[in-house]
Amino acid sequence: MGAAAKHDDGESADAVLLAAAAAGDERAFADLVRRYERRFYAVARRMLGDDGEAEDAVQTALLQIHRHAPAYRPQWSGSTWLYRILTNVCIDLWRKRRRRDGLADAPELRAAGPRDAERIDVDRALAKLPAEARAILLLCYVEELSYREVARVRGVTVNTVKTQLARAKRALRRHLSEVNR
Amino acid sequence: MISREDDSRLRATLDPPAPAPGFAERVLRAVRERRRAGAAALAFDVAASDRGIAGLRPGSGRVEAATRRARALAKRVRAELAEYLEGLRSYFTVPLDLSTTASFQRSVLDVAATIPFGEVRSYRWIAEAIGKPGAVRAVGTALGRNPVPIVVPCHRVLRSDGGLGGYAFGLDLKERLLALEHETPALVGSDATRIICRHGCGDEQRIAVHHRVVFASLSEARASGYRACRRCLEGRSSPSSPFFRNLAKAL
Numbered sequence: 001m002g003a004a005a006k007h008d009d010g011e012s013a014d015a016v017l018l019a020a021a022a023a024g025d026e027r028a029f030a031d032l033v034r035r036y037e038r039r040f041y042a043v044a045r046r047m048l049g050d051d052g053e054a055e056d057a058v059q060t061a062l063l064q065i066h067r068h069a070p071a072y073r074p075q076w077s078g079s080t081w082l083y084r085i086l087t088n089v090c091i092d093l094w095r096k097r098r099r100r101d102g103l104a105d106a107p108e109l110r111a112a113g114p115r116d117a118e119r120i121d122v123d124r125a126l127a128k129l130p131a132e133a134r135a136i137l138l139l140c141y142v143e144e145l146s147y148r149e150v151a152r153v154r155g156v157t158v159n160t161v162k163t164q165l166a167r168a169k170r171a172l173r174r175h176l177s178e179v180n181r
Numbered sequence: 182m183i184s185r186e187d188d189s190r191l192r193a194t195l196d197p198p199a200p201a202p203g204f205a206e207r208v209l210r211a212v213r214e215r216r217r218a219g220a221a222a223l224a225f226d227v228a229a230s231d232r233g234i235a236g237l238r239p240g241s242g243r244v245e246a247a248t249r250r251a252r253a254l255a256k257r258v259r260a261e262l263a264e265y266l267e268g269l270r271s272y273f274t275v276p277l278d279l280s281t282t283a284s285f286q287r288s289v290l291d292v293a294a295t296i297p298f299g300e301v302r303s304y305r306w307i308a309e310a311i312g313k314p315g316a317v318r319a320v321g322t323a324l325g326r327n328p329v330p331i332v333v334p335c336h337r338v339l340r341s342d343g344g345l346g347g348y349a350f351g352l353d354l355k356e357r358l359l360a361l362e363h364e365t366p367a368l369v370g371s372d373a374t375r376i377i378c379r380h381g382c383g384d385e386q387r388i389a390v391h392h393r394v395v396f397a398s399l400s401e402a403r404a405s406g407y408r409a410c411r412r413c414l415e416g417r418s419s420p421s422s423p424f425f426r427n428l429a430k431a432l
Contacts, residue, residue: 026213033212034205041200050405051201055208062212063267122194141192169191176194 014078022069029066040086042142047090047134048097049123057093061086076152083143083153087135094131125175133168136161219267222259228328229255233276237262237329239350262331268361272298273332282328285316289323296337299362303341325349331358370407377402378410 017035020028040061044054064085072081126134132154139150140161151158221239228236228245234254236245246252257275264270279287292310296302304324308317324335325347336358340346348355370377371388378384402409 030209033209037205037208038200041204042197045197045200046195052402052405055204059208059211059215062208063215066212066216126195138195141188141195142197144192172191 011077011079014082015072015074018069018072018078018081019074021066022072029069032065033062036082039143040082043083043086043135043138044090046123046126046138046142047087047131048094049127053093053097057086057090060093061089064089077149079145080149080152083139083145084155087139087153091131091135121176125172128175129168129171133164133171136164137168137172140165215267219263222263222266225259225262227255227258229258230278230280232280233278234258234329234332235278235281237332239354258332265331266361275332277329277332279328285319286323286326289320290327290333290335293324293327293335293338294333296334298334301337301339301359304338304346305341307338321347337362370402375407376410377407378412384410384412 014032014035017028017032021032040058041054044057044061045051048054048057065082068085072078126137129137136150136154139145139153140147145153147158147161151161154161156164224239224242226236226238226240226243226245227234229251230246231248231250237258244252244255246255254275258273261270261273261275265273279290282290288311289307292307293302304317304320305314307324308314308320311320313319320338324338327333327335327349330336330349336348336355338346345352345355369388371392373392376384378388
C-alpha cells in the first residue's frame, strides 16, 4: 500500500499522458517516452543482453503502446500497463532469438574490452535464467517495483513473484560465482 | 536467508549502463515514421465475405462487408496490414476468399502465396510450379489482377532477367514493398570473421556451424562489432528513418 501511495503522483501523470496520447496528442506521447526512456532501456537491455536488441524492443513496445493507448483503462495503473507491454515484447523477442540461433548465451560472443567483462558476466548469468523469472527479477531490482506491482505487470500472484524471485536470485548467484571463479 | 545487504549488492550488479545519448529522440523518430507508414493501411479499400478477404486495394478506406463476421475480417486485415507496413509483421493470418477467381488465376495466386517474406521468385518459376511452363505471360496477367495484393505477395514476383516486371499499383510501390522486406533481412554471420551475410549469399555457405550467428537487423549486427559482407550487403542499411518516410510517401 505504501509503495502505491508513493507513486501516486507519477501514476496519475502517466494516466493523463496515456489518455492524451490516445486522443492523438503527439507531445503527450513524446513526454511519456522521455519519462520512461531510462527505465525501459534498463529492462530491455538486461532482458536481452544487447544494446541493439534493447533499442529494437523499446521501439516496438512504444509502437504497441501508441497503438493500444485507446484501450488503456485507468483501473490499471499506467506504469503497470506500460511495463506489461514492454516485458511481453522482450520475452517474445528473446524466445524468437533463441529459436533462431539455438544460442542461450549470445552475449558472450560480444566481449569487447576488459572493462565490459563484468557486465558481460552479468548478461551471461542472466541469459541462463528463464525469461519470465528474469523479467520478474529485473522489475523488482532494476525498476524497484513492489511485489504487488510486479504481480500485476506479469499477471501472476504475489506468491509466484516471491518464489520466482527467490529461485532467480539463487540461480543468478550460482552462475555469477561460476563465472568469477 | 537473503539479507538486505545482499539485495543492494544485487541491485548494483544488475544496474545496466545508461542508454546512449539521444536514445529517446532516436526511438521516438523511428516510432513516428513506422507509424506513418502503417497509417497508410487506413486508406486501403477492403472487400470481405464470411469466408475471408476478397479484395484489397489502395483507395479511400471503404469497406464492403455484408455481415458482422465479414466486417470483423476486414478490420483484422487492415490491422495486420498496418503492422506489416510498420515492419512489425512478416506474414498474414487472415483467411482469403478467392472463390470468384478463375481456376488458372487461383492456382497462380496459391503458388505466389507460398513465397516467403523477404524472398523473390520469377514469373517463370510460378509458371513451372503450376505445370504450365509456357504460360509465363498469362502468369503475369493473373498476378496483375491479384484481388488481394500484399496479402498474396505478388510483389515478390520479378522477371527472370531481374527486371521488376509490373505491378497493378505502380512499380514505385512494388519497389518499396520489396525494399521493406529487403531491409528487414535475416542475417547470418560468423563470429570468427565477424562478417555478416544475407541468408543465401555464397560466402554464407563457408561459415562453420559452430561459428554461425544470426541477427535480425544490420544495425544490431553492427552494434555487436560485425561488418557487412562486401558481396551481398555492401552499402545497405537497416530500416532507417528515411526509408519509412519514403514508404509513407509512396503509399
